[in-house]
Amino acid sequence: MAFAQAQLNALQMDEAPLIRVLMVEDDARLSQLTREYLERQGLSVIVSSTGDDGLREASQVRYDCVLLDLMLPGMGGVEVCQRLREVSDVPIIMITARGEEADRVMGLEIGADDYMPKPFSPRELLARIRVLVRRARGKVGPTTRRITVGDLELDPGSRRAVLNGKELPLTSYEFSILYVLAERAGRVLSREQLMELARGSAEDAFDRSVDVHISRLRQKLGDDSRRPKRIKTVRGVGYQYVSDRR
Secondary structure (H helix, E strand, O other): OHHHHHHHHHHHHHHOOOOEEEEEOOOHHHHHHHHHHHHHOOOEEEEEOOHHHHHHHHHHOOOOEEEEEOOOOOOOHHHHHHHHHHHOOOOEEEEEOOOOHHHHHHHHHOOOOEEEEOOOOHHHHHHHHHHHHHHHOOOOOOOOOOEEEOOEEEEOOOOEEEEOOEEOOOOHHHHHHHHHHHHOOOOEEOHHHHHHHHHOOOOOOOHHHHHHHHHHHHHHHOOOOOOOOOEEEEOOOEEEEOOOOO
């Protein structure tokens, strides 16, 4: 019975797409322990100890997720994240000893998808990696139905957002949030609802994180942050995508 279960587990692992992770971390002990744990769970992990090496590695191999330390020798995590975002929408999880809300917000503002302060639980890290990768592969979050709201077209199958015929450079998480709002255009959604619908969990829906993602979306949509016409803030409640902006 145990042998049959082991065979089944092996078969399931073979069928599941391999998750390739790049960890950019200068703490050798932490990176080794994290790598060993993730590899025992069936992930493939490559470690770079400097920002320059990490950016070079990310440009040569297509990874499913990047674990990025904020404080790195040479090129810092902030610059690495910004330069990655110029060329890729790969999910990025910021990992750092600086766990204040201001630091978490900064990580999100420069393009990170998630944030984990040290010390962290390897099991929680694994769960977050899997959620981000599934969402990036289009297997969680919004449905697969294409929608058009005014001059905005969203295709969850290809994760493409087109506004007035021009494709928007959205990260996977930004796409998910926009899709959730556009699919429910006219309805007001709370921060917790947005996080749960787009991500599958509202556990980390601290107010500023949602606000940062909305701010980035408004910039890419060309929405005036002071007088937004597409994504409106309903004070004390949440956000609303407005289909008729006249």
